């Protein structure tokens with residue numbers, strides 16, 4: 001049997017991170033410049049049921065049965081077997097590679113899950129719908145995030161810009177129209193910041209002062225609604241100041257950092273129309289709204305201000 005592979009892109013949150021965990025809406029979009037890839041290879045020489053996992057980027061080479069149950073890769077593989085009703089899989093190797101930096105707000109965990117789910121299901125002769133892929137990936141997100149909203153697995157499974165709102169009985173997921181494509185420069189602070197920590201800290205702060213935090217989250221939610229309307233209307237210039245306001249609210253929520261502040265300031269100075277952290281915060285990536293003219297100077301300024309990497313992506 002030939003090897004089967006699947007890819008999944010990274011993502012950015014344009015507006016609404018953290019508040020989205022508390023029921024406010026958020027907007028996210030795929031970033032195709034970085035990708036996770038899963039390849040499934042048949043191993044006819046190994047006994048049936050042998051599942052080998054190779055993830056050279058993180059130095060992992062193991063049998064599935066040797067990994068702890070809560071290992072995200074083991075979880076995702078076992079979930080596909082359960083979903084498809086496979087008791088004993090054919091002998092196979094799952095090989096995972098990724099160019100998405102980990103713990104940096106670009107959705108690396110969700111992208112690996114989505115790529116593995118698609119490739120493995122295809123290999124086993126079952127094509128899953130985007131909804132099914134999304135739901136399986138969400139289960140693994142709980143290991144990465146603690147109390148995830150579900151936005152990461154959703155935008156990555158659907159691979160389109162989405163408006164997302166967490167709901168107790170079925171999340172609201174809308175693929176919305178980008179009337180006029182726009183450019184976003186992404187700057188990586190180089191600081192690893194696992195989302196589970198920032199989400200946990202925000203939860204503790206919210207529990208200590210729910211009124212203050214609910215008010216901050218509601219202000220973020222209002223910006224998200226305005227931003228969606230502007231994107232659907234092609235009024236891109238309006239987004240810049242709203243990104244700045246969203247960033248200021250995230251700083252009040254407690255998830256900015258000196259490195260992110262430096263990058264946001266540098267982007268502004270070089271002509272960005274707006275800038276904010278993106279994802280869990282305290283490190284990871286920030287984003288800046290740029291034009292064809294300011295893209296290059298903003299990326300250069302970000303690098304001079306300490307960005308380990310910059311990516312220019314088009315939201316469309």
Ligand code: PMV
Nearest residue numbers: 017018105148149195279280
């Ligand atoms: O995976 P990250 O770092 O992009 O964070 C996801 C966004 C949060 O709102 C911080 C968490 C969540 O589950 O929505």
